[in-house]
Amino acid sequence: MTVKMDFEECLKDSPRFRADIEVVQSDVIELETRLEKLVKQCQAMLDAGRVYCQTSKSFVSGLRELGHPRSGDKTMEECLEKFSKKLTIILDAQGEVIETTQKAVKMKLQNFVKEDVRRFKDVRKEFERSSETLEGALARNAQAPRGKQHEVDEASNGLLNARKAFRSEALDYVLEINVIEAKKKTDILMAMLSMMEAQAQFFQHGHQSLSELDEYRRKLAEEHTQFVLNAAREKRDMEQKHAAIKKKDVSYDDSIMDFNADAANGIAMEGYLYKRASNAFKTWSRRWFSIQKNQLVYQKKFKDQPTVVVEDLRLCTVKPSSENERRFCFEVVSPSKCCLLQADSERQQQAWISAVQNSIASAFQERREDPHSPRQRCSSVSVGSLGGGGVDQQNEGCKALEEIQAIAGNRQCCDCGEAGPDWASINLGITLCIVCSGIHRSLGVHFSKVRSLTLDSWEPELIKLMCELGNTVINRIYEARIDEITIKKPHPSSPRGDKESWIKSKYVEKKFIQKLPETGRNPPLRRSSGRRNRATIQEQNIQRPPLKPKPNRATLPRVTGLNPSDLLQKNNTSFHKDVDEEQEDLSGLHPGALLYRSAALQNFPVMADALAHGADVNWVNVAEESSTPLIQAVSANALAACEFLLQNGANVNQADSSGRGPLHHATILGHTGLVCLFLKRGADYNAKDKNDKDPVTIALDNANADIVTLLRIAKMNKEMREMDGAFGQSGDDTYHDIFRDFSQMASNNPEKLNRRSADPKS
Structure with missing residues (x-):
């Protein structure tokens, strides 16, 4: 223990001793003030820490609720669950730090102030009292007269007792000074050491807990990067769709009505309809109707039990209702009752009538079928x-x-x-x-x-x-x-x-x-010849040819080297022979140009590969009169290739620099099957090229009776549909019969169409 004051010095009661006493007293008073302030600050810190821990635990509880399994996002659930568990561990450790600080710092410092400093003050008071008594005894001893022996003896005895008491109190005071000096070092240092140890353990524990998530955090960071990219791409797509839709007429309020007898949720059709009540007031209410399990049901709210309108669709019929003053009404009639319903538009009315009719037919069909043989x-x-x-x-x-x-x-x-x-x-x-x-x-x-x-x-x-x-x-x-x-x-x-x-x-x-760019893998590609070479194609490695630096569109060579007018002078057999024998290296083409070339070569795997790599199905080759992949497929008389492009969003009316669309080219080349296909897919038979010729005029110039017939029947069918209205026939039956015959021949016996196109008189 360090001795701050000497005992011998206190017995002398020298001025040096008195000066040291004053310094010690000043130090103790200052120490007491600082310790009391530190204890208050420590208490405030502990209170704030407890509030922080409690608030943090509430926050962790909120994280757990946010990641509840019902959210449906597994990545979010896993992330929030793992992080909340680690935060809980860290908060528990922080609670232990607070308790340690309470015991090791606040209590020790508070005890030091309340006990040791108070005891020091008490001893100091006794010392000061004995010092004053000694001063008085010394004064009386000095004043005792020499001639009065009893006073001298009394003063001497008083001085002796006072000096004895003073020295005893002085020794006690010096001892207390040395003790408090030693305790000041040990208690404060021990408190600080305990706090540092608790803080070190807390941070080590927290670091260890979070380090266990290092691999997961790296994985989550990679997923987050991908999410950001996907979100940016989806945002761009949505903005493009939004802009495209805003350009259209959005003043109508017709919902898309789709009938699906094999829907996964068992609901073949659903949507809002107005229903007239059967009470005396005949009020109309808007309800959510659906066709499911061969029944027509409705409900007001999602959680409501559906109300059955028709128990068995096989026992009912449906028909439009024109007797009511409301528009777009139709009746569902069953043996027990008649239900009057109203749609929001004429199109929805027709869709619901068709859906109920289809459901009735489907119910009868399922009745006839063997349930153990779905293939029937x-x-x-x-x-x-x-x-x-x-x-x-x-x-x-x-x-x-x-x-x-x-x-x-x-x-x-x-x-x-x-x-x-x-x-x-x-x-x-x-x-x-x-x-x-x-x-x-x-x-x-x-x-x-x-x-x-x-x-x-x-x-x-x-x-x-x-x-x-x-x-x-x-x-x-x-x-x-x-x-x-x-x-x-x-x-x-x-x-x-x-x-x-x-x-x-x-x-x-x-x-x-396969990601881009690629290295060389495939030899130059030839046109696939449909079913005859299908097995060979499927055995090959269906991957894109090697890519070289992207060529300029203006420098792309033509595939066939023939203009549409030249093709009229070649018969169809020799044309296919030339294409079969032709070989072209497609390795340097980007997806749009690759789709353009493979469409002419009728290589379906490469077409599909180009679309998978983001090829624009309506890509335009400005070096070849703004021709498109669909026009290239027309030039090769590739019926299936044209259908493939159309099903993937090709514009059936997109024209080249001459103003000719696919229908024009099919008419010029005499490809009757393609003309039939384009008409069924909505081609505009009135569109004119830069020579002011529509497909009918071109077909008449080429004396192609079949194509002229198809074009005129398509025009007549449209006029009949417009004249009959929404509930009339969908056109002349002759239209359907002729188009079905041409479709069958174009797909199964194209040589018949070739002969008829080559010789219109036959």
Whole structure:
């Protein structure tokens, strides 16, 4: 222990001793003031710390609630759960630091002030009292007269007792000074050491807890970067869509009405309708109607139990109602009651009537079918339009199903591998199970157009398109890098969430396609010759040719080297022979130009690959009279290639620099099957080129009777539809018969059309 004052010095009671006493007293008073202030500050810190911990725990509780499993975002749930757990651990450790500070710092310092400093003050008072007594005894002893012995003795005894008492108190005071000096060092240092140790343990514990999340934080940072990129891309796409939609007429209020008998949720049709009450007041109420489980039901709120309007759709009929003063009304009549409903528009009225009719037909069809044999549901027409030729059309539908499933890989779902898929994506050319088809439908038609192989109608050109691609070909494009990425492909029993995540990564984000740029892989490509070479194509590695620096569009060479007028002087057989023998290196083309070239070569895998890499389906080659991939496919008389481009968003009316669209070129070249296809896909038969000639005039100039007939019938059919109104016939039956015949010939017997085009008199 350090001795601040000497005991011998205190016995002398010298001026030096008195000076040291004053210094010590001043130091103790200052120490007491500072310690009291520090204790108050420590208490304030502890109170604030407890409030902080309590508030932080409330914040962590909020994080846990934000990451509740019902949020549906697994990444968010996992992130918030992990972080909240670590924060809870850190806050618990901080609570321990607060308690340690309470015990080791505040209590010790407070005890030092209350006990040691108070005891020092008490001893100092006794010392000062004995010092004053000694001063008085000394004064009396000095004043005692020499002649008065009893006073001298009394003064001497008083002085002796006073000096004895003073020296005892002085020794006690010096001892207390030395003790408090020593305790000041030990207690304060021990308190600070305990606090530093607690803080060190707290920060080490917190660092260790957060260090366990290092790998997860790096992974989350990468995902966040991807989320930012995706969000920016989606924002750009949404802004473009928003701008495009704002340019259109948005004054109407017609909802999109889709009937889907095989919807995954069992709801074939749903939407708002007004319903007239059966009471005496005949009031109208707006309710949410739906067709599900062969019943027509409605509800006011989502949580309400649906009210059944029609128990069994097979026992009812539907018809428009014109007797009511309200517009857009129709009746659903059953043996027990009649329900009067009102739609918001004429289009919605027609859609609901068709939906109820289709549901009635579907209910009867399911009744006739064997529930253990879903394949018996094959039909090539919509379930509300069965007519006299229904049996033949059903047979054609079954044949189409068998033909499409015969393509390599098509007997299993393209995305999860489930056997016997009876759904298809017509723009991708793949077959799907019912679960994956529902996910594809949710992506939107700009990504995937879903159709049933058993219930929907299938035109010959669609069947031909499906047979040109297939699951094996498309998976070699969209899953080209699957071995390089540690993402497991779902299987038939995988949860729907896993399948949905996989499909979005595959077709929307395109994570597994071959990235650009690439190195040389493929030799120069030749035109694929349809079904004859399909097996060869599927055995090849369907990957893009090597890419070189992007060429200037103005320098792109022509594929065929022939103008449309020159093609009239060549017969169709020699033209295909020239294209088959022609070979062109496509390795240096960017996606748009690659789609342009492969469309002329009818190489479907390369066309699909170009679209997967972002090719603009309406890409314009300014060096070739602003020709498009669709016009290139017309030049090659590639029916399936044209259908493929149209299903992927090609503009059927986009004209070249001469003002000629695909219909003009098909008419000039005498491709009757393509003319039929374009008319069915909405081509404008009145459009004129720069020579002021429309397709009819061109067909008359070329003496092509078949094309003239198709154009005139299409025009007559449109006029009949406009004249008959919304509930009239959809056109002349002759129109449907002739177009169906031409579609069949163009897809299955194109040589008949070639002969007839070459010799109009035959």
